[in-house]
Amino acid sequence: MAKGIIRAKAKAKNGSTSVKIMAKHAMETGNRKDKKGQKIPAQYIQTMSVAYNGKQVMEAHMGTAVSKNPYLAFTFEGGAKGDALEITWTENTGTSSTETAKVR
Amino acid sequence: MISRRSVLKAVFTGGAIAGLGVMMPKVALAAWNKTAFDTDNQDTAMGALYDSAPAASAEVNLKAPDIAENGAVVPVTVSSSMADVKSIAVFVEGNPNPLAAQFMIPAGTKAEVSCRIRMGKTSAVTAVVETASGLFSASKEVKVTIGGCGG
Numbered sequence: 001m002a003k004g005i006i007r008a009k010a011k012a013k014n015g016s017t018s019v020k021i022m023a024k025h026a027m028e029t030g031n032r033k034d035k036k037g038q039k040i041p042a043q044y045i046q047t048m049s050v051a052y053n054g055k056q057v058m059e060a061h062m063g064t065a066v067s068k069n070p071y072l073a074f075t076f077e078g079g080a081k082g083d084a085l086e087i088t089w090t091e092n093t094g095t096s097s098t099e100t101a102k103v104r
Numbered sequence: 105m106i107s108r109r110s111v112l113k114a115v116f117t118g119g120a121i122a123g124l125g126v127m128m129p130k131v132a133l134a135a136w137n138k139t140a141f142d143t144d145n146q147d148t149a150m151g152a153l154y155d156s157a158p159a160a161s162a163e164v165n166l167k168a169p170d171i172a173e174n175g176a177v178v179p180v181t182v183s184s185s186m187a188d189v190k191s192i193a194v195f196v197e198g199n200p201n202p203l204a205a206q207f208m209i210p211a212g213t214k215a216e217v218s219c220r221i222r223m224g225k226t227s228a229v230t231a232v233v234e235t236a237s238g239l240f241s242a243s244k245e246v247k248v249t250i251g252g253c254g255g
Contacts, residue, residue, distance in 0.1 A: 059210070060206075061134070061137065061206040062205045064201060064222070065199050066221055067176060070219070072207075074216065090133075090136075
């Protein structure tokens with residue numbers, strides 16, 4: 001399986017699952033300049049959607065003010081060890097990908 | 105009556121869905137609100153997201169440092185004990201684009217999110233919680249020693 005940018009930890013405990021996601025992404029604001037003084041084009045994750053068993057449990061909309069390597073933590077009801085979370089992210093460039101993480 | 109919000113959503117949905125590529129997600133995503141994210145004015149950003157102004161409420165819990173050593177990474181946690189929370193948004197008034205992020209909270213998800221944001225300078229951070237019964241907010245001034253917007 002291709003290595004993605006999402007690192008996720010999902011832990012099921014007492015009827016809910018806590019999720020911590022870190023995406024490896026520069027979240028370029030478009031304001032930074034390179035060594036030549038040229039502006040580095042904006043490239044950042046705009047949406048990140050997390051689904052559990054086909055049901056959406058989180059949808060994050062981000063702008064350039066989200067830190068590099070975006071971090072997101074939240075908790076949802078239910079979830080069982082061994083099940084999979086689907087994390088779909090989309091960039092301002094249109095690039096999109098879906099990655100999975102297992103609930104522990 | 106067609107609300108401004110639904111018109112904006114309809115206009116931007118086309119662009120957002122086109123960008124999703126071959127992989128069609130099993131759940132439909134709300135459109136990324138370009139007007140709200142691109143504006144340099146916090147009131148305009150709020151107006152693009154919501155139909156009315158939020159009311160300050162003690163039931164919105166905004167956790168952020170008093171002083172952010174590094175403006176590039178400011179940890180923020182927003183939670184609310186209110187029922188029927190639909191979304192939580194974080195604004196940084198002094199940023200070039202005040203809207204930092206908006207989190208849609210589906211039924212079954214706890215109304216609590218943690219994220220890390222960039223702050224260009226000392227500024228008020230505002231969390232807005234959208235519920236079935238209205239909009240509520242909490243604000244806090246976060247001092248920034250080194251700005252993090254990369255400008």
